Amino acid sequence: MTAFIKVILIFIIILIVAVALAFFWLYRKVNNFTHIFTGGTKKTQSRHHRRSGKTYGNQEGVIDARTPEQANRKIFKENEGEYVDFTEVDE
Secondary structure (H helix, E strand, O other): OHHHHHHHHHHHHHHHHHHHHHHHHHHHHHHHHHHHHHOOOHHHHHHHHHHHOOOOOEOOEOOOOOOHHHHHOOOOOOOOOOOOOOOOOOO
């Protein structure tokens, strides 16, 4: 009878450890996804910055000093447009 109780106890301990590891794995996945979508912390940003090897502006980031009107204006000329005149050709 005590052997059966020991087997049940060991099974329960293994089950608890497995559930704890599953929750820890799920927590790490969710935490990694939140860092990806929120931009990460300063530590992860500096790690990604070192990998890329490119710098833009100062070390804190690029500062856009343009007015909203300048930032939202079109970047192509008036005679260059999004629409193209075409004629349909019958063959």
